[in-house]
Amino acid sequence: MAATRWLGRDGRWGEMISEIRLRRARIDLVSPFRTSFGVETSRELLYVEVSGEGTTGWGECVAMSEPMYSSEYVDGCESVLRRFMLPLMNRDTTAQSFARAVSGIRGHYMAKAVLETALLDFQLRRDGVSLGTFLGATQTRVRSGVSVGIQPSIDDLLRVVQGYLDDGYQRIKLKIEPGCDIEPVRAVRTTFGDELLLQVDANSAYQLSDAEHLARLDEFDLLLIEQPLPEEQVASHAQLSKVVRTPICLDESILSADVAREALDIGACSIINIKPGRVGGFLEAKKIHDLCYERGVAVWCGGMLETGIGRAANLALAALPGFTLPGDTSASSRYFTRDVTAPFVLRDGHLDVPTGPGIGIDPDTDYLDSITSRSDKVLVCDE
Numbered sequence: 369m370a371a372t373r374w375l376g377r378d379g380r381w382g383e384m385i386s387e388i389r390l391r392r393a394r395i396d397l398v399s400p401f402r403t404s405f406g407v408e409t410s411r412e413l414l415y416v417e418v419s420g421e422g423t424t425g426w427g428e429c430v431a432m433s434e435p436m437y438s439s440e441y442v443d444g445c446e447s448v449l450r451r452f453m454l455p456l457m458n459r460d461t462t463a464q465s466f467a468r469a470v471s472g473i474r475g476h477y478m479a480k481a482v483l484e485t486a487l488l489d490f491q492l493r494r495d496g497v498s499l500g501t502f503l504g505a506t507q508t509r510v511r512s513g514v515s516v517g518i519q520p521s522i523d524d525l526l527r528v529v530q531g532y533l534d535d536g537y538q539r540i541k542l543k544i545e546p547g548c549d550i551e552p553v554r555a556v557r558t559t560f561g562d563e564l565l566l567q568v569d570a571n572s573a574y575q576l577s578d579a580e581h582l583a584r585l586d587e588f589d590l591l592l593i594e595q596p597l598p599e600e601q602v603a604s605h606a607q608l609s610k611v612v613r614t615p616i617c618l619d620e621s622i623l624s625a626d627v628a629r630e631a632l633d634i635g636a637c638s639i640i641n642i643k644p645g646r647v648g649g650f651l652e653a654k655k656i657h658d659l660c661y662e663r664g665v666a667v668w669c670g671g672m673l674e675t676g677i678g679r680a681a682n683l684a685l686a687a688l689p690g691f692t693l694p695g696d697t698s699a700s701s702r703y704f705t706r707d708v709t710a711p712f713v714l715r716d717g718h719l720d721v722p723t724g725p726g727i728g729i730d731p732d733t734d735y736l737d738s739i740t741s742r743s744d745k746v747l748v749c750d751e
């Protein structure tokens with residue numbers, strides 16, 4: 369292929385994009401993951417690969433196969449990428465210019481994020497800069513927490529939690545739902561003691577009328593209650609926080625830095641779970657971090673059952689100074705028997721932040737190909 373170099377706005381020569389691919393794959397989870405909205409037994413994957421001049425940038429879409437966590441789902445992401453986002457691309461589109469170009473498309477944060485991340489990875493690899501350095505990381509490793517799905521019985525729950533603590537996880541998050549909340553939390557707190565960093569996540573399963581019930585969690589000294597009420601009911605979370613003493617953390621509701629600012633201004637939450645995929649990408653995620661850091665609001669990095677590609681990028685973000693709480697950044701073995709990259713391994717309760725260019729890790733292409741159902745060239749730029 370002819371050499372395609374371009375003079376970037378920064379005055380430096382860089383490689384142009386010659387090809388974009390959408391890859392669909394599927395990977396089984398080591399155990400079913402049950403939340404208040406459903407059970408995941410495998411992960412439907414959508415990767416975006418941006419290539420040019422021998423460099424490939426990767427993005428992993430965080431959307432699930434069904435629109436149960438939020439309105440987005442993986443087939444929908446692929447569709448909106450193909451119909452409305454990829455047509456906005458040029459050979460010299462950057463993550464930053466892409467973010468501006470798609471700002472007029474409402475919603476579809478997870479679709480925006482996967483392409484923006486692949487573009488960012490592409491340009492950072494080209495420039496030899498790690499994502500962590502680009503974002504302003506100050507930590508070389510991050511404390512790992514683990515998200516524990518709803519279990520069939522309290523005995524099962526205690527066994528699973530014990531296993532994760534034996535692995536070295538520094539914080540436990542319990543998924544809860546109405547009818548499965550106070551007693552499991554009590555059992556975990558009683559069994560593992562007051563020192564355990566413990567929090568819960570309801571994935572929007574409660575109503576404001578459950579406020580008194582949720583206040584019963586106060587006695588367990590939790591770090592936070594994550595997203596108790598529906599995504600749209602930001603103001604109701606402010607009401608709830610007047611009844612419940614445990615800090616409220618928002619996940620699904622926080623779709624942008626503007627929403628984060630408003631939520632903090634009205635007292636809807638005092639902690640924020642930042643997921644780049646949920647807010648349209650790393651550029652917006654960094655804005656939320658910076659806003660919270662300025663205000664002294666703690667943040668932590670959420671997870672969406674990512675494979676190594678998405679996990680590597682999340683770790684770079686989680687290394688920013690405002691990420692003072694352990695995230696749902698668990699080891700590869702918590703999710704998969706074999707990850708698509710070299711596995712992320714827990715060492716002393718931490719995961720290392722990749723230091724190589726871009727996201728700092730490459731997929732094992734043979735293995736990835738073996739779980740791939742299709743890989744489509746969607747944009748080819750020929751001289």
Ligand code: SMG
Binds near residue numbers: 571674
């Ligand atoms: O990646 O460890 C992970 C999953 C963490 O609980 C987790 N994610 O609401 O925060 C959340 C959920 C969303 C995905 S549930 C299938």
Ligand code: MG
Binds near residue numbers: 569571594595620641
């Ligand atoms: Mg959550």
